Amino acid sequence: MYPKTIQKLIDLFSKFPTVGPRTAARFVFYLIKLPQTELEELSSYLKELKKSIKMCSWCFNSFDPSLRSGQASSEQAGSEEVCPICEDKTRDKSLLCIIEKETDLTAIEKTKKYKGLYFILGGIINLKKKDKKDIRIGQLKERIKNNGFKEIIIAINPTTEGEITRLLLERELRPFNIKITHLGRGLPMGGELEYADPDTLSSSFDSRK
Amino acid sequence: MYPKTIQKLIDLFSKFPTVGPRTAARFVFYLIKLPQTELEELSSYLKELKKSIKMCSWCFNSFDPSLRSGQASSEQAGSEEVCPICEDKTRDKSLLCIIEKETDLTAIEKTKKYKGLYFILGGIINLKKKDKKDIRIGQLKERIKNNGFKEIIIAINPTTEGEITRLLLERELRPFNIKITHLGRGLPMGGELEYADPDTLSSSFDSRK
Amino acid sequence: MYPKTIQKLIDLFSKFPTVGPRTAARFVFYLIKLPQTELEELSSYLKELKKSIKMCSWCFNSFDPSLRSGQASSEQAGSEEVCPICEDKTRDKSLLCIIEKETDLTAIEKTKKYKGLYFILGGIINLKKKDKKDIRIGQLKERIKNNGFKEIIIAINPTTEGEITRLLLERELRPFNIKITHLGRGLPMGGELEYADPDTLSSSFDSRK
Amino acid sequence: MYPKTIQKLIDLFSKFPTVGPRTAARFVFYLIKLPQTELEELSSYLKELKKSIKMCSWCFNSFDPSLRSGQASSEQAGSEEVCPICEDKTRDKSLLCIIEKETDLTAIEKTKKYKGLYFILGGIINLKKKDKKDIRIGQLKERIKNNGFKEIIIAINPTTEGEITRLLLERELRPFNIKITHLGRGLPMGGELEYADPDTLSSSFDSRK
Numbered sequence: 148m149y150p151k152t153i154q155k156l157i158d159l160f161s162k163f164p165t166v167g168p169r170t171a172a173r174f175v176f177y178l179i180k181l182p183q184t185e186l187e188e189l190s191s192y193l194k195e196l197k198k199s200i201k202m203c204s205w206c207f208n209s210f211d212p213s214l215r216s217g218q219a220s221s222e223q224a225g226s227e228e229v230c231p232i233c234e235d236k237t238r239d240k241s242l243l244c245i246i247e248k249e250t251d252l253t254a255i256e257k258t259k260k261y262k263g264l265y266f267i268l269g270g271i272i273n274l275k276k277k278d279k280k281d282i283r284i285g286q287l288k289e290r291i292k293n294n295g296f297k298e299i300i301i302a303i304n305p306t307t308e309g310e311i312t313r314l315l316l317e318r319e320l321r322p323f324n325i326k327i328t329h330l331g332r333g334l335p336m337g338g339e340l341e342y343a344d345p346d347t348l349s350s351s352f353d354s355r356k
Numbered sequence: 357m358y359p360k361t362i363q364k365l366i367d368l369f370s371k372f373p374t375v376g377p378r379t380a381a382r383f384v385f386y387l388i389k390l391p392q393t394e395l396e397e398l399s400s401y402l403k404e405l406k407k408s409i410k411m412c413s414w415c416f417n418s419f420d421p422s423l424r425s426g427q428a429s430s431e432q433a434g435s436e437e438v439c440p441i442c443e444d445k446t447r448d449k450s451l452l453c454i455i456e457k458e459t460d461l462t463a464i465e466k467t468k469k470y471k472g473l474y475f476i477l478g479g480i481i482n483l484k485k486k487d488k489k490d491i492r493i494g495q496l497k498e499r500i501k502n503n504g505f506k507e508i509i510i511a512i513n514p515t516t517e518g519e520i521t522r523l524l525l526e527r528e529l530r531p532f533n534i535k536i537t538h539l540g541r542g543l544p545m546g547g548e549l550e551y552a553d554p555d556t557l558s559s560s561f562d563s564r565k
Numbered sequence: 566m567y568p569k570t571i572q573k574l575i576d577l578f579s580k581f582p583t584v585g586p587r588t589a590a591r592f593v594f595y596l597i598k599l600p601q602t603e604l605e606e607l608s609s610y611l612k613e614l615k616k617s618i619k620m621c622s623w624c625f626n627s628f629d630p631s632l633r634s635g636q637a638s639s640e641q642a643g644s645e646e647v648c649p650i651c652e653d654k655t656r657d658k659s660l661l662c663i664i665e666k667e668t669d670l671t672a673i674e675k676t677k678k679y680k681g682l683y684f685i686l687g688g689i690i691n692l693k694k695k696d697k698k699d700i701r702i703g704q705l706k707e708r709i710k711n712n713g714f715k716e717i718i719i720a721i722n723p724t725t726e727g728e729i730t731r732l733l734l735e736r737e738l739r740p741f742n743i744k745i746t747h748l749g750r751g752l753p754m755g756g757e758l759e760y761a762d763p764d765t766l767s768s769s770f771d772s773r774k
Numbered sequence: 775m776y777p778k779t780i781q782k783l784i785d786l787f788s789k790f791p792t793v794g795p796r797t798a799a800r801f802v803f804y805l806i807k808l809p810q811t812e813l814e815e816l817s818s819y820l821k822e823l824k825k826s827i828k829m830c831s832w833c834f835n836s837f838d839p840s841l842r843s844g845q846a847s848s849e850q851a852g853s854e855e856v857c858p859i860c861e862d863k864t865r866d867k868s869l870l871c872i873i874e875k876e877t878d879l880t881a882i883e884k885t886k887k888y889k890g891l892y893f894i895l896g897g898i899i900n901l902k903k904k905d906k907k908d909i910r911i912g913q914l915k916e917r918i919k920n921n922g923f924k925e926i927i928i929a930i931n932p933t934t935e936g937e938i939t940r941l942l943l944e945r946e947l948r949p950f951n952i953k954i955t956h957l958g959r960g961l962p963m964g965g966e967l968e969y970a971d972p973d974t975l976s977s978s979f980d981s982r983k
C-alpha cells in the first residue's frame with residue numbers, strides 16, 4: 148500500500164529493538180518531512196558507523212580510534228588496538244568488572260565509582276535458547292590468566308537469567324583463585340519496603356551504613 | 357562518553373517520535389552488530405527516500421512515481437503529478453474524505469470501506485501552539501471549488517483537538533453548500549459500556565443496527 | 566503474623582474484585598484508623614445490604630423497595646415487586662434492552678438516551694468455563710413472549726465473549742420474529758483512526774452523520 | 775440512581791485507599807451476590823476490628839491481646855500492654871528499627887533477618903502538607919532515652935519524602951550518641967544496571983560481596 152521505499156524503510160525500522168510496524172511508519176513519515184541535508188547526515192553516519200568505531204581487542208568496548216592518544220598506540224605497536232579505558236594508566240589494573248553489554252559500561256562509568264577495567268561478555272544465558280555461543284567465556288578466561296587481578300566483580304543484572312549467568316561465571320572462574328564478588332542488592336532510590344522481595348530487603352539490612 | 361559517531365547517531369535517533377536517549381542507544385548498538393551490507397542498505401534507502409517518492413499535487417498523499425500507469429500521466433501531461441488514488445478512474449469522485457495525516461489514509465484504505473478521494477490536511481489545531489500554518493485549509497477550499505463533491509466526510513480523530521479542528525472545518529466549508537459529515541462514534545471492538553463516556557454510548561444507541 | 570481479626574479481614578477483602586492481599590492489608594490499616602462510629606456505619610450497611618434492596622422480579626435490577634410509589638404496588642397487588650424503571654409508565658414498553666449487568670444499566674441511564682425497558686442477563690458466555698448457568702436466557706424468553714416488543718436491543722460489550730453471547734442471543738430470539746439490533750461500533754471519544762481496528766473504523770464510516 | 779444502601783456503600787468504599795467510585799460499585803455488586811452469612815461475617819469483623827486489637831504502648835504495633843502469653847502480662851501487671859515482639863525475651867533489645875507503618879514491619883519480619891525491636895513512626899514528612907503531627911518523634915525520643923540501644927536502624931522508604939524524614943530523624947537523634955544507620959541501597963531483584971540511577975548503582979558497588 149505504501150510506496151516501495153517507504154515500505155522498505157518501515158520493514159527495516161520494524162527490526163529495531165522495541166519498534167513495531169506502526170512506530171516504524173511514524174519514523175518514516177517523520178523522516179519524509181526532514182530536509183534532505185538531515186537525511187543525508189543520518190544516511191552518512193549509518194554508513195560510516197562500523198568503520199568509524201573499533202571494538203577493543205581486550206575488553207570488547209567500542210571506541211573511536213581517532214581519539215586515542217599517540218603514545219599509547221606506539222607503546223602497544225604491533226598489537227591490536229585497545230580502547231581508552233584499557234589504555235588509561237590511571238585505572239586500577241587489579242580490578243576487573245564483568246558486564247553484559249556496552250550500555251552497562253556507560254551506566255557504571257556515569258557513577259564515577261569504579262576505576263578498574265571492564266570485560267564485556269556480549270550476552271547472558273538465554274533460558275529459551277539454551278545457547279551460550281554469544282557469551283565470551285573463553286576470551287574472559289584468557290584475559291584473567293596471568294593478569295594479576297585481585298578482584299573480579301560480576302556486574303550482571305540481578306534478573307533470573309542474569310543470576311544464572313553469574314553462577315556459571317563463578318563456577319568457571321573459581322579455579323583462578325581470585326576473589327569474586329557481585330553487586331550488592333538493596334532497595335533502589337524510590338523503592339518501598341512493602342513491595343520489596345524478602346531477598347532485596349534482607350540485603351538492604353546487611354548493607355546498612 | 358560514547359565515540360563520536362555513536363553519540364551523533366544517538367542524538368539523531370533521539371529526535372525520532374517516541375524515542376528517548378536510552379532507546380536511541382539501543383538502536384545504535386543494534387546497528388553496530390548488523391553486517392555492513394545491511395547498514396548500507398538502510399543508509400541508501402534513507403538517502404533516496406525523498407527522491408523516490410512524490411507528494412500528490414492534489415491530495416498531498418506520498419506515492420512512488422515509477423509505479424504510475426503510463427496513460428494517466430499522458431492524460432494529465434503538462435500538469436503536476438497526482439497519486440494512484442487520485443488518478444484511479446474507478447474511485448467515486450463525488451466523495452471527499454478529509455484526514456489529518458498519511459497513516460490515517462492507510463488505516464482507512466485497509467477497511468476497504470471507502471472508495472472516494474482524500475485530502476490530507478497535514479495537521480490539526482494545536483491548542484498549545486495556537487498555530488494553524490500546518491493545516492492546508494486554503495488548498496482544501498480550492499480543491500472543493502468547482503469539483504462537484506456531493507459529500508465531504510471529515511475523518512479527524514475524535515480527540516479534543518480533533519473535534520475543534522472538525523468544528524473549524526465545518527464552519528469554513530459551510531459556504532460551499534455541500535453535505536458535510538463526520539465519522540460516527542461508538543464503542544470500539546473490545547470496549548466496555550461501563551467505561552464508555554456518555555456521548556460515545558449514546559452514539560452507539562443511535563447507530564444500532 | 567497479623568492479629569487474627571486483621572488477618573481475617575485481609576482474607577475477606579482479598580476476595581473482592583481487583584483486590585490482592587497487599588491492597589487488602591492497606592484497606593484494613595485504613596479501617597483501623599477510622600473512628601469506631603464509621604466502622605459501625607460500614608458494618609451496619611453491609612449487614613442490611615441484601616435486606617434493604619430487592620431484585621426486580623421482571624428485569625433483575627436492584628432497587629430500594631421503600632422508594633416505590635404506592636399506587637404502583639397496589640396496581641400489581643399480589644404480584645412480585647418490580648423496580649422503578651419497570652413500573653414507570655412513561656417508559657417505552659415496546660423497547661427492550663438486554664444488558665449483562667447492573668452497572669451497564671447505570672451507564673446507559675446516564676446517557677438519558679434510552680427510554681425503554683431493560684433485562685439484566687446476569688452474565689455472558691465464559692470461554693474458559695463453557696458454562697451458561699448464570700445467563701438468564703429462559704427468563705428472557707418468557708419476558709419477551711406476549712409482551713408486544715417492537716425492538717430488542719442487545720447492549721452487550723463488543724468483546725470476544727460479548728460478541729459470542731450476542732450471536733447466541735440472536736439465534737435464540739430469532740423465533741420471536743421481533744427486530745433485533747445491537748449497539749453500533751465506532752471510534753470512541755479520544756480514539757485514533759490509526760489505532761482503530763478495521764471493523765470499528767468501517768462502522769464509523771457507516772454511521773457517519 | 776442506585777438504591778440508597780448501595781449508594782451509601784459505594785460512597786464508603788470510595789474512601790478506601792486506591793478505590794474510586796467505579797471500583798466501589800463493583801465491590802457492592804460483588805457483595806450483593808454473596809450469601810447473607812458471609813456479609814454478616816464481614817460486618818461483624820469490621821465492628822469488632824478496633825476492639826479485638828490493641829496498639830502496643832511501646833512500639834505502636836497492632837496486636838491481638840488474647841494471644842499474649844500469661845506470664846508476660848502478669849510480669850508487666852499494672853503497666854499498659856505491649857505487643858508480642860516487644861515482650862519477646864529472645865529479641866535483641868540493643869537494636870531499634872524505626873519504620874513508617876505497620877505493613878513495613880510485616881515486610882521486615884518476613885525476611886527473618888532482623889531480630890531487634892521496632893518503633894512505628896506513624897507517618898513521614900509530607901512535602902505538600904508540611905505537617906509533622908502524625909510523626910511520633912516525641913515518643914520515639916522517650917523510648918530511646920535510658921534504654922541502652924547500641925544501634926538505631928532507620929528503615930524508611932528511600933523515596934524523596936522518606937529521605938527527608940531520615941535526615942530529620944538523624945538530626946533529632948544525634949544527641950543520644952548512639953550509632954544511627956539506614957538501609958543500604960542497591961539494585962533490587964529483577965533490576966537492570968542500565969536503568970538504575972547512579973546513586974543506587976554506586977551503592978551496589980559499595981555493598982558488593
